[in-house]
Amino acid sequence: MMMRCPNCNSKDIGKIGSHQFYCWGCFIELTVNGDKMSVYQVEEDGTLSSLDDLFFEEDMQEAQVHAT
Ligand SMILES: [Zn+2]
Known part of the structure; x- marks a missing residue:
């Protein structure tokens, strides 16, 4: 699973928990x-x-529009 940080776009993501x-x-x-x-x-x-609120609010609203 390749993740990118939504803030700085870094791929240097460490796993600290099962979902964290x-x-x-x-x-x-x-x-x-x-x-x-x-x-x-x-x-x-x-x-x-x-x-x-800084990162996802717009994206989620957009996704809901597309879903309906
Ligand atoms: Zn980052």
Whole structure:
């Protein structure tokens, strides 16, 4: 499975869990849940903040339009 980071396009993605990946290019966490990918930024205190709004909102709306 070849993944690309949606943020920096790096292929340097490390697997950190069964559905979790980590981009070594820009240090964000990627979570794959079926067809859905979520992106999180790891804050300095270790909490995750979702970046989905930045990357996927438009794509998902487009996909829904095509699906109907
Ligand atoms: Zn990246």
